[in-house]
Amino acid sequence: MKARLTFSVNDLAETRFAVSPMWEVVTGCRVLNAAAVADPHRGWADQVRPRLAAAGLDHGWLADMIPPVGHLPDFLNPAPATASPDLSDELAAIEATDPEQVRRDLDRLATERDGRLSSRLRSLHRTPRAYLPRIVTEIETYWQLAMAPYWARIRSVLEADVFHRGRQVAEQGTAQALNELHHTVRWAGGGLHLVQRHCAITRIETGAGLLLVPSVFAWPRVLTRSAGSEPPQLAYPARGIGTLWERRPHERVEALAAVIGRSRALILVELDSPTSTTELAQRSGLSAAGVSQHLTALRAAGLTSTHRAGRSVLYARTGLADALLTAQA
Template identity: 30%
Template sequence: MDRKFVDFQLAPDDLTTIRFGVSPGHELCHAVRALLRPDEYPLQWGWMRTTRSAIPREDFEVLALLIRDEGYFPDFFTTTPTWELTPEAEAERLRDIDDDRFRVDMAKVLARTGGARRAAVQRMLDQPDRARAMIAEAWLSVWNAGVAPVWTQLERLLRADIAVRSRRIAESGIGAMIQTLHDRVAWTDGAVRVTMRIWSEVVDCRGSGLVLVPSVMGTTGCFVLTEPPAQPTLFYPAQGVSATWARDAADATSALGALLGPARARILLDAHEPRTTSQVAGDTGLAISTASHHLTVLRDAGLLASTREGARVLHRRTPLGEAMVGAVL
């Protein structure tokens, strides 16, 4: 049998346009699939035990209709991997999906669906405004019930993965890093090659670059976006995801606290966003002088970086700090 590949072709100048992103939509889609086929997502069992009963049934069924338990789901769920998009903004984006994009993606779902489910998809195609509103409301409802409670833990793992891989690029180059993404991903002749089950395709990324997106929920393999208007995107399983990743943040604080002390553990866990010394002191209930001392210790250990922005000094986790937090989680 001939092997199938998607090749993301890159010109030499495009290597600098390979970037990382985070996709709340991708995480939610695979959260839905985990709930539909739990036997195939053993690393999500801990998460499912604590969230399954809270998932709103009707809204879940709206998403399950489109996402299904395998195969294609609409590209519009995952076309905006970024660092800044909030869940609320993602829901608003779904309300405003371009008419052409909505019809194209929904037609693909329709072609892969039969029976009563096909009739439900057709009704969505026939009433696009109502369907978009229904999809956006269901997305936010299921997100708030199922993913929002663990988003802090999940995002830390994603950031830790990106930090480690960014460091690997600096040390060994982009090709060596690509080889470590997944056993289905390889760097060959200036292209990122992804082994596929069903089809082969050559994607010209010259000028557009490639987005690499780690996933905690999508641990079953790699997924790709190849069709405009989406930027070429490769989703891959984040490293370091274990069955305990969704444990309560207090457990992570306790584990880090045993190593660093409670105050420094709290500062490090909260340092995924840049904050001033005064903000750190206010968040932890410490005196500014005490917070400053802990920040200095963490910075000297290479876990935090401090940068000046005008009159302010902002503190944020380094790649080493991200990796430590990710390992604990």
């Protein structure tokens, strides 16, 4: 399928980038709902799927609404109001969605499913306002289990992509930046040409401007969203996805150990992926009580964060800890 989005001078002036937590929620769910998860996200999926299953979210609202392929409900991706909205802001927008928008999305899902919707989605279709708060609550739980422990790492990739594109716009112009978003996206003749089976977007049915949203989980596709008078959104694979989950070299461990102690530096190294106190004790050779004490100190210093996963608590490194552990050129 080919689509063309024409641009006026005003549209170009209103084109902007945004980092959206909800785009990562939706595209991450799509990855998890696939029968098989390809690299680079297989390790993440292997960690997250058991947590979601334990919470019953493997058969929840999101699993029901977000197919491995096909239409993604537009109401789950409201236009980001700022360059980096909080999840709470996007959830408030979802809860306030016009019921007719919800029904349009569900009608399209029904068409793709031979006219069939689950009883849960039929209830949502009848009375969207009664069920949107439940969906928001589920998203909050999903976020804590699947996204929050990894968000510092994901966000750093997304923000680095936006920084790169912004510099490219300044140095080479908007057309060049658009041409390098993805091999299916091309700027020519005053319009953005999309060659992608999953894209169907025209200026007639959208608002002004364009929202460009980098995503780690959209890979390998470009995804679009067009709803009413809002600007169209284009979610594209962010640069650096291939190294997102790689275990990173920590060339400053010795220097950091001299400041915070070898045990705490070791714990930070072991937190390349979110981990419980018990697992950290097993990996590091320290006692569980000692690990707990060190984690408390590291959290107070802003170097770790905690995320509840059922009865367990997962610890993750913060962006500050990543910066301390990674050698700077």
